[in-house]
Amino acid sequence: ELKVEQNPLFLSMQEGKNYTIYCNYSTTSDRLYWYRQDPGKSLESLFVLLSNGAVKQEGRLMASLDTKARLSTLHITAAVHDLSATYFCAVGLGTASKLTFGTGTRLQVTL
Amino acid sequence: ETGVTQSPTHLIKTRGQQVTLRCSSQSGHNTVSWYQQALGQGPQFIFQYYREEENGRGNFPPRFSGLQFPNYSSELNVNALELDDSALYLCASSDMGLAGANEQFFGPGTRLTVL
Secondary structure, three states: OOOEEEEOOEEEEEOOOOEEEEEEEOOOOOOEEEEEEOOOOOEEEEEEEOOOOOEEEEOOEEEEEEOOOOEEEEEEOOOOHHHOEEEEEEEEEOOOOEEEEOOOEEEEEEO | OOOOEEEOOEEEEOOOOOEEEEEEOOOOOOEEEEEEEOOOOOOEEEEEEEOOEEEEEOOOOOOEEEEEOOOOOEEEEEOOOOHHHOEEEEEEEEOOOOOOOOOOEEOOOEEEEEO
16 A cells, blocks of 8 residues: 655745655555645645656745655755645556545744 | 646545545646545555556556546545545546556545544
8 A cells, every 4th residue: 555654744944944745655656746736725836746856946945756755755945935834745556546645744934 | 728626625525435536637747646645644555547447556456447538537436434544635647548657646635534
């Protein structure tokens, strides 16, 4: 059974600081997704990573994928308050594109 | 291009009742997946429909059932509601025919409360 683990579960960081969220998964996969969720809202797609070594950047967020290590990272550069949300990684398996989500990382950026 | 829509937004039911949730997929998408997200947890895969057929199912009991219609919209039905069914139910649409990503786009969700 595929397991997806994120750490940390909760992250409080000051504006302007950098930090990384880690996503480990237990079974080989070549599809890794990052989503953002604001309280009471749905999931917003951030990144789709499809191959080993893939790196994508959007604004202050950068995601990477190492399929050999079964690890993805979401790096936050110079955090701002607007980035406060819960971030989920999700791993896709098979043609059914069933997604298995991580536990989520609740990010709180303080002024 | 129309995004994924869900109805209703909120719903309150009592134990033992039955509920139907609806989802309209994004224009051009032929696949709908349903997820249950309990408070403070990540979404859990319920099942997926592709061209009106079930195409994968998670660890949910048979009282969770679904349908997909020719226009690719979908319904999630839950019978004999239990308190633990209280959750945000998310529908996601994707294009199975698109090689590669099968990226899923999520609707706004239906918040179900079972009393």
